[in-house]
Amino acid sequence: MQEAFIRWIVLFPLLGAGLIAALGRRLPRAAVGILACSTVGASFAAGLAGYFRLADLAGQVHPAAAVLTDHFYTWMALGRLNVGVSFILDPLSSAMVLMVAGVSFLIHVYSMGYMAHDKSYWRYFSYLNLFVFFMLLLITADSLPLMFIGWEGVGLCSYLLIGFWFEDPEKAYAGKKAFIVNRVGDFGFLLGIILLFWSLGTVDFAGITSLAPDKLAVGGTWVTLITLLLFLGATGKSAQIPLYVWLPDAMAGPTPVSALIHAATMVTAGVYMIVRLNVLYLMAPVSMAVVAAVGVLTAIYAASIGLVQNDIKKVLAYSTISQLGYMFLAVGVGAFSAGIFHLVTHAFFKALLFLCAGSVIHAMGGRQDIREMGGLRTKLPATYWTFLIATVTIAGLPPFSGFFSKDEILWQAFGGAKGHWLLWLTGFLAAGMTAFYMFRLLFLTFFGRCRADHETSARIHESPKVMTVPLVILAVLSALGGYWGVPEVLGGAARLHHWLAPVLGNENGTFRFEAPHYSHAVEYLFMALSVAVAAGGIYAAWVFYLRRPETAGSLAGRLRICYQVLLNKYYVDEIYNIFIVQPVKLGSTYLLWKLFDVSLVDGAVNLTGRTVRGLGRLAARLQNGYAQVYAISFLLGVALVLGSLLW
């Protein structure tokens, strides 16, 4: 159904970004902040209106009829290619719109406090609004090329915001690194779009979903190649192995940016894209297996690094990579709604964790090393309580939302149609690590005695209301957000699951996969195991960092090599540098430029020039002005001609 207001979900923040960029320098700070917040709020309101409209359609007509479209104008039309600037709001995109606009709104409000003293206040809000625009465009785009505008656009904003304090060379470097690593992924994304066009003749989602089952063979080379290329794009944007390296460095940006872009929204774009194209992925079992394997490996890999990091934001960054891995595990085993469920709950609790971290950093005068913190529980009560809720949620304790979403993923990884016990086991171990590193962070930051120097600790203060109120709202959402997806086995309604079913190929009847049947008892057992491993992680953290703080140090001393490898993030940055970056730089400089271009080609050109000039000089010798020489050569010439004629 055509609904012209859908475009406004996307356009409001663009309007805000433009207005702030044009007038921001002249407007008072409060006006800039309120303008930025209200455009995002307007998007949220429009998204809400769309949601109710969809719910009406689904209830009164048919679940499959819940699709709203809005054709704005034709963007690229050539031959068979026809890409419109057109938006689509269906159950999937409406859920994403509400999450993104909602969380963005809260983070905008929080930013008014966090960035209050920054000299480039208006520039910050202009970028932030622009980001929300691109993110909503990515979500509501009705075709892959349009999604790609949003996809690269959020990357651009991420680049600009990571390097927001560009005068610090390290921050500018981190921004550039993020953009370039993402470009490697986009290489795959772009090729995926192109291959898809030539195999289906269309690049819009409606066309792909309807044509793919007829035109492509299940498990065929084409669909496998296309889905793998698109997944390469997802590993870039969503920071999965092997392209995750930019995300930890991206923490150089302002903390609300880390919360919004590098935790809640942009980095989940890869998961969203795969769910959007679930019909294609369901046709490519090999790609699904790759997605699940990469996801679960990233989950445990990043969690292991998170165990030993000392920068509060770095711990959260590796945690984000790890949690994104869970989402890919979910979509890789075909549990798309579980992936989206975890995406949404993760957005709540990880945004909350980052904003709390921001509040801590704010209080600590910019310090981020948890070894210098401790005992902040009493000094920052609001931050402490909200951080505690978020930590319990991510650790996966019931009845907080993280338990439901993570447990569903682990259960599907084991008992789903495409599940495997090895996937489950890896994810299960990573869950234990998650509980451990999160409680380590909590204990080191908020418990024990304050390790900051006297000057800093004297100035520690709770953040203003404009920052703590968003924390409280997010804490409520983190705690209760699980309500959306309480599974039926626990007497819940699995609302999100049913809401998304019409857009999922394995739920709406396009494809059928037989899952092995397990009794409820087995499901309960796995739930108990999930809770147990989380509790075990928490207990270990308690022993290590509160009860006997010396054990952590002595263990690190005994396992020196392991500890160093983890602390240095498996030396991957160094490996990439030695094996990729340096060879390319040196090869380009010495082999291609200095040797080939300058010495060989130019050498040849100059040699030609010199030869011609030399020959000219030689010939010029003959024109020496002596009449007798000319006479002799004339005579010789005559003799030669005559001779040849008479011969």
Add this chain to the structure above:
Amino acid sequence: MFWTEFCKADLLLTTVVFLPLAGVLLLLVVPSRSHGTLRWLALAVMLAGFAVSLRLLDGFEAGNGGMQFTVKVPWIERYGICYHLGVDGISLFLVLLTTFLGPVVVLSTWTAITNKVKSFMILLLLLQCGMLGAFVSLDMVLFYIFWEVMLIPMYLLIGVWGHEGRIYAAVKFVLYTMLGSLLMLVGFIYLFRVGGSTDLLVLYGKQIPVKAQYLLFLSFALAFAIKVPMFPFHTWLPDAHVEAPTAGSVLLAAVLLKMGTYGFLRFAMPLFPVASEYFSPYICVLAVIGIIYGALVAMVQPDLKKLVAYSSISHLGFVMLGLYALGSGGSGGGIYGISGGIYQMLNHGISTGALFLIVGILYERRHTRLIENFGGLSARVPVLAFFFMVATLSSIGLPGLNGFVGEFLILLGVYGGPHSGFVFFAASGVVLSAVYMLWMFRRVMFGRIVHPENETMRDLGFREVLVLLPLTVMMFVMGLFPGIFLQRIQPAVEKFIEDYQEKTAAVQQAGPLTDPLAGVSFDRESSE
């Protein structure tokens, strides 16, 4: 006779081409010391030229793939040579690009050129006339004249107003281009012998004898490949760019390089389709090498202008690859590849033009182009930083800006064309362009100011904003509303492909090709 016929014809194209020449006559009477008058007059002529050329856009029938606004007046009747002009969807926007850049370029020289202003402006106008004429000529002799007319002013612009190594660069530029020109001249003469006409449209209607096509194609292709420039004929470009004054670099990159790719589209490919088809794998290989090689070498350049110059080699490689997405059979990549290639020619003109202008602005302030002499400028010159950022993003093909549309269509075309595997190599250019451009941008604009001279750098003045603004607006327009351009380009490209495939199909039906160069003869009887 010529004049009576001439006066009856449609004068619009003639006006567009010769208005700059009229401007030259005007400038001649202005005393060479009144720099202000000379500048304003040149600007006025260029603006008038742009205004007149807009009538082409206005009157152009979008659905018509043929030549429009044609003028055909017999000129040297003994050989049937005509004064024959026309534009189609392929050349329309190249003409507009040229007239659009005219005023921008003049405005950019306001404070940069203070020496021999009169001669400089006259040469700019002459160059403008030559470029426009070459794009609209439909007669080979006429084309050749305009082609050569372009060469001399550019040679002088580099040689007189250039930097330290200008003489070497100017001579190298002329030698390379002359080599190409002479080959093309020989080709023209041979083509006249075998084709019997110098009129392009007449020649389009004929099948040039297959045996003659190979040598003819080689002579044309080499001339144009030097101009593009394709790897490995590219080494004149970095030198010419680095040594040329800003205005020269802009026109060189934005318009003159397009003569090469345009030449392929207008001459080498449609006239000798069989040979073009035969050599297409080799051209694609060179194009792909150019894309990657240009990008890698650009990455490690210490000099801003050299970096942009090498990036041009990479971008023009994309264009060539797009043009050769054309296949003889029913493969459908051609329409995307060629349209994308034409689009990318325009994009490159806009983006690289802007980049050279920005480097020129930096040079005027600091008298250096070495990246290491900058750093941390963003805080001092935010307005310049904004324009620089947009131009950088346009150059790396950020979707929503112009570069993406061209790149996307080209890649789409290449995959749908006869050499689809190249798409994987070409797409790596997308990654590399981000590497070298963003790395450069970070080193110039971000970080702390390490050179105290940069502390006091002036931000853009009103005139400089006027120089960069039109280009920046075009980046957005072409990125967001490509339909304006594509709907006019498409019919001409469709016609082009139809003719091309018809001609190659006719030959293929006659039998498979054996060794193409065996039995080539310069004898008229055997080749006809």
